[in-house]
Amino acid sequence: MWDFDHCDPRRCSGKKLSRHGLATQMRVGQRFRGVVLTPKGKKPIAPCDDEVIMLSGLAVVECSWARLDEVPFNKIKGPHERLLPYLIATNPVNYGKPWRLNCVEALAAGFYITGHADWAEILLAKFSWGHAFYKMNGALIERYRTCHTHEEVDAMQELIQQERQEEYDRAKAEKGECTPWSKG
Template structure:
């Protein structure tokens, strides 16, 4: 992760280079960085368990960015479902590009009563460890909204501009990549499902270790705190 000085230096370099470019070349550069709509299909099975006003899948449907499937309707692409046996990985890119992404839209609170097993997808996939940024489950691991799940799959399989295109439709959307930037990049550089699981395990173990270190630092006073405590005790003694 870049530190502040590195980010400032990069910003300085980028600004200097942009000033040297002509207006036409700057326009070309910015167009290359624009988010783009996917050329592959995106679909969902809607089990009507979510609040329509808060459901990201419903909003995508209103924007005509996702196709709503009937419960027994088959989908040939990657399907994000708890019944999947493998994690999404960059190895799935060819399936995504040719057949698309499907997602199950249901309430996490009612997951056990949802007949997800009836879908029987050809390419069922699980998502690796990621943290939700949606307003309902913000900060909770794995409890992603439809658009977060879709965007994560796009990002991991190499369709990063398409992922941002979908997230940009939500005021909080950019926070998803901000929260998960490091681990998304790690996943997107893996080779297959097994390597994604390996990197997931390493990431979680490291985060747990950092959490323990932070907890330990709060439990033990710093040297400056000890000095302050010592001075306070001396002052009390001197007054008695």
């Protein structure tokens, strides 16, 4: 992981993984040949990324969501930059927020999606709330696992978001709240 020291070291999931020997810190500018999970990726991680992960590993950028503009993403590029698809954070800082995963959640998601549930569970086991990640996101992860390519994961993510929006709209309508298209 590339660590930008944005977090409280006692609460930082990336630093905790390093303390347990489960992550290695890299220098800015250091090349990484594996899959890099970054908000600057163009394609989502997909099961087809498994071969690259097996050969070269999985990396993440340890930084604050509130300070993304301070991160020199141009200096931490890799040949396999990936986004995470729609998943929901279960960490104490961003609980319930879509796409606001911390480092351990991001790494675990990458491992789950590429078929390495055992690796994901080893990482998550170091956190008291870690069990909640798969509990909340398991159905989504399993749907992403049915895909093969980045394009299929993109399409699945769009379908999931559409279904969630429809559920939200239906629940709102059942409560008697007006939707924009039902206002006389």
